Amino acid sequence: MNTLRRDDASAAEFRDALVDQLLTNGMITSPVVERAFRTVPRHLFVAEGTPLEATYTLDQSVPIKRDPGGVVISSTSAAYIQARMIEQAELGPGMSVLEIGSGGYNAALLAEVVGEGGRVVSVDIDPEVTDRARELLEATGYGSRVTVVLADAGNPLPGLHEPFDAILVTVGAWDLAPAWLEHLSEGGRIVVPLRMNGITRVIGFRRQGDHLLSTSAEVAGFVPMQGGGAHDERVFLLPDRNGHHVKLRFDDGAPAEMNLLDGVLATDRTEVWSGVTIKHGVSFADLHLWFAAFLPGFCKLAVDEGTDMAAERKTWFPFGVVRGDSFAYLAVRPVPEGGGVEFGARAYGPHGEAAATAMVEQIRAWDRRARHLEPAFAYWPTGSQRPEFGEDTAVLTKTHGLVTISWPPAADAVTGQGAPHNPTTAHTPA
Structure with missing residues (x-):
């Protein structure tokens, strides 16, 4: 059991074994992401007493907070999808990144990836979550490298005037908030677990003019977004x-x-x-x-x-x-x-x-x-110039725009x- 709130040799051994798995399975593909995962002590961000075997597993999330009915409303995501999302964002040293949905661990990984010259801002709507994230980031040496903000990220965030190179949304989203695009630079990337008629894909989008085009997609599930971006079944x-x-x-x-x-x-x-x-x-x-x-x-x-x-x-x-x-x-x-x-x-x-x-x-x-064919995704905000969509493209109407899913002509x-x-x-x- 992990009962000490410190890093030690046994935890490092579990951590290295996890990273070796992530590399073998192609979930980590860049040296800077590998180094981040070997450096940040994941076990210091989960509940004290969580076994190292559970903390450093490949594909299991670790709950942080549950609602009165026992439903998980905040968690440390499975390691594989955290690795994939950071790779999807194409981050590197000196870049700026906005994380929507706090927990602490993922923000620390991002801080390692962008380095001392980069900028990481982590936002959450729940004060218990942000307080916990600040405390853990401070305790693990990342307090000065990550700015934690209590806010509903569905609205523009005050004081953030410079656009971000990337945005990582770490909660399930039914739509893309216009505020996110306001905070995203031209050519910037946004990685979001997007729910499309009940089916979620973690999509890496690149901003291209007035819309977003996908560069990658992964299968994963996430706890749903709270606040103004919530959408109930x-x-x-x-x-x-x-x-x-x-x-x-x-x-x-x-x-x-x-x-x-x-x-x-x-x-x-x-x-x-x-x-x-x-x-x-x-x-x-x-x-x-x-x-x-x-x-x-x-x-x-x-x-x-x-x-x-x-x-x-x-x-x-x-x-x-x-x-x-x-x-x-x-x-x-x-x-x-x-x-x-x-x-x-x-x-x-x-x-x-x-x-x-x-x-x-x-x-x-x-x-x-x-x-056997990979679909492509696009997001067309309200007011964007939209092309004619063919029969191989599905169009899903959202509150703030359209999501399209396209398969290439495939009959032959x-x-x-x-x-x-x-x-x-x-x-x-x-």
Whole structure:
């Protein structure tokens, strides 16, 4: 256990092992970021008593603060995404960086990367978080190198007149605040965990004239933003015959007549299969993003223990679609010859087959037009000059502008593992 608030040989050993992993996995790619991660004592920024094994793990965040309901509202992010975000920002000695969302550790890393000649400002809306960050930065020797500000970063920050070379947003954002762009230099970079219809990507944007174009993107999750930039999901509960619930969570575009789904879990279940397959262990995170971009009625699902869906948890994923009085959700089944699974959709409701077919059509479209290709993102603030967007570009409306997600024309370039064919449909008892 780590019970001493100091750096020692055992902590340094854990720290070096973590950095070696980050290098091996390509999450750290520059010497200046490597040196920062080998230097800053991560264990001195987490709760006292946190085991070194938990502190220096590759992919686990460490909670800092929870709300009265136990939900984490501030945390030290997983080491891998901290490394990737700093690399995405393309920071170096002498540069200036604004961090939105404080904790202390990440700000100390940034101070090491930009050096004595650089500038780091860290902002948070929660006074408990900023007080803690100041105390820890002072205790670890970074107090004079990081300016911690208590403020809602959704508003312009007083006294910050010089633009920043980079902005790192370390909380989940539904939109980009105009104030952030006011603080960003021409050609500057902003790295932000951006929520797009419920799906988050940590996007590295570069400012180009009146808009932002992506240079990189990573898959990760973050605690949501508080204050003026907060955006709550809408959650609907569907009861089953035993009083358990399926929860449908809409980030945007919740159907107006959700009452049409009353009693839907008492109907027979329908299955539609796509013919699109994937091998075990291969990520299909961009399929979720494709749904968020092109599947009207898209939502995320959660289920209570005791529901029929909970019993089949290993064969479905928490992404769904609502169509009137019916809903469908992403499912898989084994490929007969082994070595992979086939994508499909299971559905409930009088028109469950239509809902499942709508999802399957988008699985096939992803396989045909986007699989194996990296999407590009752009942010177009209100008032910017926007081009005509083609059929391979999804346009998501935000409060202060538009987000676009674009895939290159791909019909001839993609060689998916499963060729589309006519769907197969089966009815099973609910």
